[in-house]
Amino acid sequence: MRWEVVGWGALALVLFAAEALAPGAFMLWIGIGAAAVFVLVAVFSDIPLLWQVVAFVLLSVVSIQCYRHWGRGRDRQSDTPLLNRRAEQLVGRVVVIDQDIVAGKGRAKIDDAFWVVAGPDLPAGTRVRVVAVEGMTLQVQPV
Structure with missing residues (x-):
C-alpha cells in the first residue's frame, strides 16, 4: 500500500x-x-x-x-414550535402571583420555577393571565 x-x-x-x-x-x-x-x-x-x-x-x-x-430542511414545520422557548409556552396561562407587583414588577411561581412578572400593581394572590413575554419577564394582566 x-x-x-x-x-x-x-x-x-x-x-x-x-x-x-x-x-x-x-x-x-x-x-x-x-x-x-x-x-x-x-x-x-x-x-x-x-x-x-x-x-x-x-x-x-x-x-x-x-x-x-x-x-438541510427548508422551513421545516415543527409539531412543537415552542419546545425550547419555555417562557413563550406560558402565554395565555392563568397563574397566581405570590409576590406583590409593585412599581410594575413582581413574582409568580409557575410549576417548579419562579418568574419575574410585569404589569399593573396588584397584591399577592391575584389571578393574572400571561399576555406576552419580554426576555425572561412575563407581561401579565389581571383576570
Whole structure:
C-alpha cells in the first residue's frame, strides 16, 4: 500500500470519528472529501501531492455546499414550535402571583420555577393571565 492511500484513508477515518464524537455535521463533509481523494489516489497512482491537496479542498467545499443546498430542511414545520422557548409556552396561562407587583414588577411561581412578572400593581394572590413575554419577564394582566 502506498503512503498516500493510507494517509487519505486515515484522515477520512479520523474526520468521521471526530464527527461521531462531536456531532455537528461539519467534519462529516470534510471526511467525505478525504474519502473521495482516498479513492482517487487508490485508483490513479500518479497524482502529485499538491493536486491531491487541491482535490481534497475542492471536494470538501463541494460536499459542504451540496449539504447546504440539498441536505438541510427548508422551513421545516415543527409539531412543537415552542419546545425550547419555555417562557413563550406560558402565554395565555392563568397563574397566581405570590409576590406583590409593585412599581410594575413582581413574582409568580409557575410549576417548579419562579418568574419575574410585569404589569399593573396588584397584591399577592391575584389571578393574572400571561399576555406576552419580554426576555425572561412575563407581561401579565389581571383576570
